[in-house]
Amino acid sequence: MKLSADAAIPRVILIVEDADEDFDTACEALLKIGVAHEVHRAMTGDECRALLRGDGTERPLRPALVIMDLKTPGTDGRDALAELKADPTLEAIPVVVFSTSGSAKDIAFCYASGANAYHVKPVRYPDHVNLLVDVMTYWLRHVALPVVDVPRAAHS
Numbered sequence: 001m002k003l004s005a006d007a008a009i010p011r012v013i014l015i016v017e018d019a020d021e022d023f024d025t026a027c028e029a030l031l032k033i034g035v036a037h038e039v040h041r042a043m044t045g046d047e048c049r050a051l052l053r054g055d056g057t058e059r060p061l062r063p064a065l066v067i068m069d070l071k072t073p074g075t076d077g078r079d080a081l082a083e084l085k086a087d088p089t090l091e092a093i094p095v096v097v098f099s100t101s102g103s104a105k106d107i108a109f110c111y112a113s114g115a116n117a118y119h120v121k122p123v124r125y126p127d128h129v130n131l132l133v134d135v136m137t138y139w140l141r142h143v144a145l146p147v148v149d150v151p152r153a154a155h156s
Contacts, residue, residue, distance in 0.1 A: 011037040011140055014063040018043045018072045026067055029132035035140045044072045045080030052090055064145045070099040085114030092146040
């Protein structure tokens with residue numbers, strides 16, 4: 001999916017989210033902050049890994065930011081996060097976790113695995129979209145994000 005808005009810096013965003021409503025909310029938040037961006041969606045941890053590795057595609061995806069839900073079917077966000085942050089070619093990509101879980105165990109696991117931030121999804125839609133706007137504004141407008149290059153061997 002490609003969304004456009006008035007902004008100087010185009011961004012590639014990966015949203016790992018199996019719920020259509022939450023994915024749509026994240027896309028709405030991106031439009032509200034006015035950042036030109038290309039949005040890719042993975043519905044499982046396996047799809048996230050495949051996009052980042054370039055499995056079945058010409059070139060691996062290198063997003064500026066990953067928004068990660070923890071509770072996805074199959075391989076969940078916890079496993080995808082741990083694998084992403086353990087890979088030297090991917091570890092610099094910021095990963096912001098959005099989960100319905102406020103469990104201290106989940107929060108501790110995510111930070112120990114290298115998550116850059118952890119947010120509990122608000123139940124009310126207006127609160128959810130406002131939190132996403134705040135978080136995405138911070139990461140996409142105020143933070144100097146690393147450029148993560150695709151290794152030549154991965155796409156030659």
